[in-house]
Amino acid sequence: xxxxxxxxxxxxxxxxxxxxxxxxxxxxxxxxxxxxxxxxxxxxxxxxxxxxxxxxxxxxxxxxxxxxxxxxxxxxxxxxxxxxxxxxxxxxxxxxxxxxxxxxxxxxxxxxxxxxxxxxxxxxxxxxxxxxxxxxxxxxxxxxxxxxxxxxxxxxxxxxxxxxxxxxxxxxxxxxxxxxxxxxxxxxxxxxxxxxxxxxxxxxxxxxxxxxxxxxxxxxxxxxxxxxxxxxxxxxxxxxxxxxxxxxxxxxxxxxxxxxxxxxxxxxx
Amino acid sequence: xxxxxxxxxxxxxxxxxxxxxxxxxxxxxxxxxxxxxxxxxxxxxxxxxxxxxxxxxxxxxxxxxxxxxxxxxxxxxxxxxxxxxxxxxxxxxxxxxxxxxxxxxxxxxxxxxxxxxxxxxxxxxxxxxxxxxxxxxxxxxxxxxxxxxxxxxxxxxxxxxxxxxxxxxxxxxxxxxxxxxxxxxxxxxxxxxxxxxxxxxxxxxxxxxxxxxxxxxxxxxxxxxxxxxxxxxxxxxxxxxxxxxxxxxxxxxxxxxxxxxxxxxxxx
Amino acid sequence: xxxxxxxxxxxxxxxxxxxxxxxxxxxxxxxxxxxxxxxxxxxxxxxxxxxxxxxxxxxxxxxxxxxxxxxxxxxxxxxxxxxxxxxxxxxxxxxxxxxxxxxxxxxxxxxxxxxxxxxxxxxxxxxxxxxxxxxxxxxxxxxxxxxxxxxxxxxxxxxxxxxxxxxxxxxxxxxxxxxxxxxxxxxxxxxxxxxxxxxxxxxxxxxxxxxxxxxxxxxxxxxxxxxxxxxxxxxxxxxxxxxxxxxxxxxxxxxxxxxxxxxxxxx
Numbered sequence: 001x002x003x004x005x006x007x008x009x010x011x012x013x014x015x016x017x018x019x020x021x022x023x024x025x026x027x028x029x030x031x032x033x034x035x036x037x038x039x040x041x042x043x044x045x046x047x048x049x050x051x052x053x054x055x056x057x058x059x060x061x062x063x064x065x066x067x068x069x070x071x072x073x074x075x076x077x078x079x080x081x082x083x084x085x086x087x088x089x090x091x092x093x094x095x096x097x098x099x100x101x102x103x104x105x106x107x108x109x110x111x112x113x114x115x116x117x118x119x120x121x122x123x124x125x126x127x128x129x130x131x132x133x134x135x136x137x138x139x140x141x142x143x144x145x146x147x148x149x150x151x152x153x154x155x156x157x158x159x160x161x162x163x164x165x166x167x168x169x170x171x172x173x174x175x176x177x178x179x180x181x182x183x184x185x186x187x188x189x190x191x192x193x194x195x196x197x198x199x200x201x202x203x204x205x206x207x208x209x210x211x212x213x214x215x216x217x218x219x220x221x222x223x224x225x226x227x228x229x230x231x232x233x234x235x236x237x238x239x240x241x242x243x244x245x246x247x248x249x250x251x252x253x254x255x256x257x258x259x260x261x262x263x264x265x266x267x268x269x
Numbered sequence: 270x271x272x273x274x275x276x277x278x279x280x281x282x283x284x285x286x287x288x289x290x291x292x293x294x295x296x297x298x299x300x301x302x303x304x305x306x307x308x309x310x311x312x313x314x315x316x317x318x319x320x321x322x323x324x325x326x327x328x329x330x331x332x333x334x335x336x337x338x339x340x341x342x343x344x345x346x347x348x349x350x351x352x353x354x355x356x357x358x359x360x361x362x363x364x365x366x367x368x369x370x371x372x373x374x375x376x377x378x379x380x381x382x383x384x385x386x387x388x389x390x391x392x393x394x395x396x397x398x399x400x401x402x403x404x405x406x407x408x409x410x411x412x413x414x415x416x417x418x419x420x421x422x423x424x425x426x427x428x429x430x431x432x433x434x435x436x437x438x439x440x441x442x443x444x445x446x447x448x449x450x451x452x453x454x455x456x457x458x459x460x461x462x463x464x465x466x467x468x469x470x471x472x473x474x475x476x477x478x479x480x481x482x483x484x485x486x487x488x489x490x491x492x493x494x495x496x497x498x499x500x501x502x503x504x505x506x507x508x509x510x511x512x513x514x515x516x517x518x519x520x521x522x523x524x525x526x527x528x529x530x531x532x533x534x535x536x537x
Numbered sequence: 538x539x540x541x542x543x544x545x546x547x548x549x550x551x552x553x554x555x556x557x558x559x560x561x562x563x564x565x566x567x568x569x570x571x572x573x574x575x576x577x578x579x580x581x582x583x584x585x586x587x588x589x590x591x592x593x594x595x596x597x598x599x600x601x602x603x604x605x606x607x608x609x610x611x612x613x614x615x616x617x618x619x620x621x622x623x624x625x626x627x628x629x630x631x632x633x634x635x636x637x638x639x640x641x642x643x644x645x646x647x648x649x650x651x652x653x654x655x656x657x658x659x660x661x662x663x664x665x666x667x668x669x670x671x672x673x674x675x676x677x678x679x680x681x682x683x684x685x686x687x688x689x690x691x692x693x694x695x696x697x698x699x700x701x702x703x704x705x706x707x708x709x710x711x712x713x714x715x716x717x718x719x720x721x722x723x724x725x726x727x728x729x730x731x732x733x734x735x736x737x738x739x740x741x742x743x744x745x746x747x748x749x750x751x752x753x754x755x756x757x758x759x760x761x762x763x764x765x766x767x768x769x770x771x772x773x774x775x776x777x778x779x780x781x782x783x784x785x786x787x788x789x790x791x792x793x794x795x796x797x798x799x800x801x802x803x804x
Contacts, residue, residue, distance in 0.1 A: 036358075039351040043493075049409035057407045084306040091303065126519050130398060130486040134503060139327040140320045145312045149320070177626035177692075180586055181699055182615035182643025187650050191639050195630040218396045222489065225311070235402050251394040279664045281634055281676070283653040 060240050067245035074230055075249065082226035085147040085219075086212040092148070093155025093212075094205045100156060101163035108167060108175075108193065117164070124157030133219040144225030151212045151219070158211070159204050163197060170196045206261040213257050217250050327508070334516060335509035342498060342517050349494035349521065352412055352487065353480040356419035357473065364424045368431035375435055375461065389432070392425025397483045401492040410491035418492055419480050426476055434468035435461065470536040474529050481525040485518050495521075538563050539585070539703055539735060544594035546580055546759075553592070554580050556759040562703075565733040567726050569746040572756035573779050578739040581756070582705050585737075586618040587611060599702055616643035619696030623708040625688040629681035633672060633691050636680050637663045640698030659698070666694045670724060686717035693724065697732070704729070706738040710745070718742070722749040743775065 069075065103109050103117030129150055136146035175192035183191065220228020227246060234243035284292065316323075370376045371385030400421045404414035442460040451459070488496020495514060502510040541560040547553035555577045562568055570578045583589035585596055587603065596603045598617065606614050619640075627636050641659050642650055649655060667673040670690045675683060680691065689709060696704055706725060710718030722738075726749045729736045740746050746753055747767035755763030755770070755778035763774050 036355070039355055043348065043351055043355075043412045045413055046409060046411050049411065050413055053408040060403075060406055080309070081311065084310045087302060088306050088310070126522060127515070128482050128486045130489060131499070131515070131518070134489070134499075135327065136324075138503065139323040140316055143312065144310050145316060145320070148310075148312075171626075171629075173622060173624050173626040174628050176588060177620070177622060177628075177695075178639065178642065180588060180615060180618070180620040181640050181695070182612040183639075183650075184612060184642075184647070186647055187642045190651055191628060191631075191642065195628050198630065214394075214396065218398055221398055221402070231399070231402070235406060247395065247399070250399075251391065254394045255390070279660060281660050281663075283632075283635065 063238070063240040064244035066241065067248055068239075068241035069245050071242060075227075075246065078220075078227035078230040078246075079249065079253065081144055082213065082216040082220065082228075085144050085151060085216040085224075085226050086209060089148045089151035089216075090155055090205065090209040090212050093152045093208065094159055094201075096152070097156050097160035097163055098201075100160040101167060102189070102193075104160060104164040105167035107170075107172070108189070117160075121157055121161050121164070124153045125161065129154045129215050129219060130222055133224040134222050137223045142223040142225075147216060147219050147224035147226055150224055151215055154215060155208050155212060159208055162204055163201065166197045166200050167193060203265050206265050210254075210257050210261045214254055330508040331512040333509065334512035335507070336513055338510060339513070342495070342514055345488075345495040345498045346517050346521055348412065349484045349496075350481060352415045352419060352494050353477060353484040356416045356484075357423060357477045357480050359416070360420045360423040360427060360476075361473065363420070364427035364431065367424060368428040368435060369457075371428060371432040372435035374438075374440070375457075385428075385432070389425045389428045392421055392423075393429065394425075395422070397422040398486060398490060401487050401490050405491045410493075412493035415484065415487040415492035415494055418487060419484060422483070423476050423480060426479075427472055430472045431465065431469065434465045434472075438464040467536070471533065474532050474536070478525050478529045482522060485521065538599055539737075540595075540597040541581075541585075542595045542597075544581065544584060544596065545592045546577075546584060546589065547592050552759075554759050555584070555591075558594070558759075558761055560754065560761065560764075562735045562737065565729050565735060566752055567729045567736045567738065567750040568752045568754060569738045569740050569750040570754045570756060571740060571743055571746055571778060575758075576756040576778075577759040578756055579707055582620075582707050582737060582739055585703075585705060586615050586620060612643055616699050617702045619699050619701035619704045621689065621692050621696050621704070621706040621709045623711045625685070625692050625712070627680040627688055627691055627695075629679070631680060632677050633667075633680055633683070634663065634676040636691055637667065637694045637698055640695040643699065662698060663694070666697050670694055684717075685713050686720060689713065689717075689721050690724070693721075693728070697728070701734065704734050704736045706736065708739045708741065711741060719745065725749070743770070746770075 100117055100120055103113050104121055105117075106114055109117060132153055133146055133150040136149045140146055140149065170193060174196065175188055178188040178192040216226045217228050217231075220226035220230070221232050223229060227250065231243060231246045231250075234240075234246060282289075367385050367388050369385075370381040371389055373382065376382040376385060397418050401414055401418035404417045408414050408417070438461060442464070443456060446456045446460040484494045484496075485499075486494075486496050488494045488498065489500045491497070495518065499511065499514050502508075502514060539560070539562040541558055544555050544558040544560075545553055546555040558577075558581060560581075570581070572578050580589055584591045585598075585603065587606070591604055594604065598614070601614065603614055628639065631639075635653065638653070638655050638659060641655060645655060645659075664673060664676075667676065670693060672683075672687055672690050672694070675687065675691075680688065683691065692709075704725070709725070710721050713721065722740075722745050725736055725738060728734065738746075738750065747770060750767065753763065753765065753767055753770045754761060755774060757778055762777055763770065765774075
């Protein structure tokens with residue numbers, strides 16, 4: 001007598017959804033679709049002008065090639081100025097960042113000083129450097145002075161913030177040891193805190209120099225000096241071959257500076 | 270007999286002779302560069318001392334902020350967010366394939382590796398605003414130029430970080446999938462994608478945050494967003510309206526940060 | 538001479554961590570302080586150089602009251618108190634020599650400190666002390682390239698550079714292996730008599746406390762419940778100090794002989 005083979009219920013498996021709650025999941029997908037439609041609709045597109053885009057692009061790229069390096073004088077002055085702006089603002093920014101980061105470190109600054117330090121950093125970071133550049137240009141006039149002021153603030157916002165975070169994570173025992181030998185606040189700072197953050201400090205400075213070099217090319221667009229201004233003029237005069245030359249040089253300079261700063265950081269670590 | 274004691278002076282200095290030399294040289298070069306930069310730069314030094322004065326005077330011209338045009342400003346802020354969001358979403362479709370070919374372990378051949386790397390480097394080296402200049406020249410002023418500019422810059426950022434994430438994955442699941450005979454595409458879907466998902470979300474969220482900030486300034490070259498209003502107010506010296514717009518931008522940035530930190534907690 | 542009277546330390550409204558402690562340490566004796574974790578050993582030691590603020594009571598070092606000192610006076614007083622820590626607390630990135638010289642930070646000016654231009658007498662003393670403990674050949678090595686025992690020796694030299702009137706050691710051997718910790722204990726004991734220095738050592742290892750120190754002070758829950766010689770620290774005393782809380786670090790009474798022989802060979 002054969003017993004009927006037991007029929008096992010078929011077990012199926014489906015991959016669990018990324019978002020398990022079905023309401024959330026479909027809600028999210030529908031929300032996304034609705035958003036895309038709404039955004040596209042509400043944005044003002046000038047379709048006529050856009051249609052002219054492709055032939056325009058053809059004109060521009062045709063005019064841009066080959067790049068023209070004829071006005072080398074302008075190129076040299078523009079890039080030199082950008083470099084000067086980047087260098088000076090990195091130096092100033094890094095020097096100022098040291099006391100500011102000490103002020104903004106919760107573990108070594110008294111409360112009111114801490115808030116002041118953090119406040120300075122937040123203000124320096126809130127605005128895009130281009131906006132800051134416009135404001136400085138309005139205040140002190142066109143030219144590299146506005147650029148240096150802008151990028152110094154920009155550097156502080158970045159370097160001081162990271163340094164303050166470094167300081168907050170140091171090994172406190174070393175500071176305790178310095179206090180126990182009778183060192184004053186400054187000496188304890190220099191022997192107990194600074195050696196712990198020094199490697200980071202140098203790396204940050206190199207990175208910031210690189211960053212400022214890129215940014216200095218841009219703040220010129222609003223009149224704060226450097227190659228950005230030259231680029232703006234080229235575009236304005238439809239000198240696309242000159243503009244292309246400037247662009248190529250900008251990319252080249254950035255690549256070189258990235259390479260150098262990477263090499264220096266490796267050596268110093 | 271007198272015992273002669275010779276006192277040997279033990280000298281100590283922090284740096285060896287060679288180290289001291291290098292330090293002096295570096296210091297000297299830095300000082301030289303500083304002197305050159307300061308003397309050569311085209312700054313009218315009397316203006317430097319006047320700068321704090323000028324800055325303070327500008328500040329007082331901006332106070333109190335003029336709130337009358339607030340709905341136009343709000344609309345412009347919304348437009349800015351749209352530009353950033355749409356651009357970030359659209360970039361995903363381009364950046365992912367580029368990151369795939371720019372990663373050493375997934376790229377089909379040397380040529381594609383170089384192509385991928387080249388695309389990413391060019392995208393990264395050209396600032397968003399410069400891309401905007403280009404697209405405004407092609408498509409005219411407006412949000413399309415802005416969206417394209419943000420896209421083209423974001424490809425490099427997202428592509429580079431995703432490429433690095435791909436290069437850092439564990440090879441073993443990939444080998445296991447290949448051993449089962451799965452096609453290239455399925456290997457990607459089952460072995461690579463799950464490993465880079467967390468990095469992917471973090472990178473997208475981060476870039477969106479950066480893009481919101483970048484989009485605020487695109488209008489200054491005509492590429493849409495609140496920058497257009499800002500440039501207009503500055504051109505007409507309406508400093509108090511400028512102040513309101515700046516406040517709006519701060520508000521936008523704060524909200525952006527709040528959203529990104531909330532999203533990061535959820536996803537990671 | 539160190540004289541602690543009625544020392545109390547409490548955090549907020551909680552039970553006091555130190556409860557009316559009295560302790561007098563004279564001359565060049567080595568005193569070990571034993572007790573379970575949380576007994577208050579570390580707190581008491583840190584009250585002496587004010588790394589922890591006493592709530593009330595008096596601490597006098599050679600007649601000078603330490604408890605109410607502020608600012609410059611406190612720093613001057615700290616110069617006279619050398620401290621060795623469980624975690625060594627050396628400045629890892631600096632060289633051994635700089636670490637040792639940092640013991641003089643209470644004596645030199647800010648300029649000298651920043652430019653590392655310490656007086657020649659300090660440098661001579663540094664070399665002399667480093668040779669005494671056997672680390673002179675490491676003078677220019679980075680502190681984090683040394684082993685644990687070597688680092689603790691650097692820390693001891695740093696404390697001695699202060700020309701202190703008393704040496705405090707907060708569990709100096711807790712991070713070291715048994716053999717190295719014996720070396721350090723032995724070193725502390727010899728230095729105490731060579732330099733006529735009173736030494737207070739917080740320690741977990743009761744066997745080493747018996748072997749290297751002249752007097753044992755036992756603490757429990759912020760109170761001092763034993764004060765006597767190593768011979769008197771018997772099983773009853775041990776239970777009174779540690780009983781019910783945790784077992785002390787004891788290498789066993791049988792191995793005490795073996796340890797004694799090693800200790801004699803090393804000192």
